[in-house]
Amino acid sequence: LEDPSSPLGRPSELLLPQAAADLVTQLARALDGAHALGVVHRDVKPSNVMLRSEPGAGAGLEAVLIDFGIASLGPTAISGTGSAALGTIEHLAPEVARGEQADARTDVYLLAHVLYRVLTGRRQTTGQIRPPSRVNPRFPRSVDELFLDALADDPEDRPASCGAFAVALAGLLAEVPTHEEAARRVEEEKARRKREAKAAAERAAATEAA
Numbered sequence: 383l384e385d386p387s388s389p390l391g392r393p394s395e396l397l398l399p400q401a402a403a404d405l406v407t408q409l410a411r412a413l414d415g416a417h418a419l420g421v422v423h424r425d426v427k428p429s430n431v432m433l434r435s436e437p438g439a440g441a442g443l444e445a446v447l448i449d450f451g452i453a454s455l456g457p458t459a460i461s462g463t464g465s466a467a468l469g470t471i472e473h474l475a476p477e478v479a480r481g482e483q484a485d486a487r488t489d490v491y492l493l494a495h496v497l498y499r500v501l502t503g504r505r506q507t508t509g510q511i512r513p514p515s516r517v518n519p520r521f522p523r524s525v526d527e528l529f530l531d532a533l534a535d536d537p538e539d540r541p542a543s544c545g546a547f548a549v550a551l552a553g554l555l556a557e558v559p560t561h562e563e564a565a566r567r568v569e570e571e572k573a574r575r576k577r578e579a580k581a582a583a584e585r586a587a588a589t590e591a592a
Contacts, residue, residue: 399521399555401443402500403548405433408445409493410548416450417486417543423450424484426492427473428499476535487537490547494532497551501525524554 409431416423432446475491478484499505502517511533513526528550534540541547 399558402497403552403555405431405443405445405500406493406497406551407548409447409496410544412445412447413486413489413493413544417489421450422484422486423447423489423492424478425449425473426489426496428496428505431496475537477537485537486543487540490532490540490544491534491537493544493547494529497529497532521558522554525551528554 409426413423413426426447430447430449432448433443434446435443473492473495475484475488478488495505498514501514501521504517511530513523514529515521515523515526528541528547532540532547541550
C-alpha cells in the first residue's frame with residue numbers, strides 16, 4: 383500500500399467505501415486466524431499489505447498480509463529497548479511503547495492505521511489523530527468513532543478482535559453511497575433545482591401577466 387504508483391497514493395483515486403471494507407475484512411480474517419493460533423503480528427502497516435487483482439470479471443482486490451518476522455506467540459511482554467523487534471516506531475501501539483503485553487488488540491490498533499490509509503490516502507501517525515471524515519468528508523462521523531475506539535490507549539477499550547472491528551466497519555460503510563449512486567444523486571438534485579427555478583419563473587411571468 384506504500385507504493386507511490388498505487389491508487390492509494392492519490393487521494394482522488396482512493397478505494398471506494400465497500401472496497402475499503404472488504405480490504406479490512408480480508409486482513410482481519412488473516413489476523414484472527416493468526417490469533418487463534420496464538421500468534422500476534424505486531425507490525426501490521428500499509429507496507430506489509432500486498433494487493434493483487436482477483437481473477438474474474440468484476441472481481442475486486444485480494445489483500446495479502448506479509449512479514450510476520452517480529453510476530454510473537456501469544457501475549458508477550460515487550461522490552462523497551464527500542465529494538466526493531468518492537469515494530470514500526472511511528473505505529474507502535476501504546477501498550478507496546480510502554481513495555482506491556484501485546485495481544486490481539488494490539489493488531490486491532492495497527493489495523494486501524496491501515497484503515498486510515500485506505501480511507502484518506504494519508505499516513506496516520508501516533509499522537510496525531512485527525513478523524514477520517516475531516517480528511518475525506520465522504521465518510522460518516524460514525525467511522526471516526528470506530529477508528530478512535532480502535533486507537534484507544536487502553537486495549538480494553540478497543541474492539542475485542544480484528545473481526546469485530548471489520549464487521550462494525552462494514553456496517554458503517556454500507557451506508558455510504560457508491561460513486562455511481564453519489565453521482566446519480568447529484569444529477570437528481572440538479573434536475574430538481576432546475577424544475578423549481580422553471581416553476582418559479584413561470585409563476586413570476588403569470589403574476590406579471592395578471
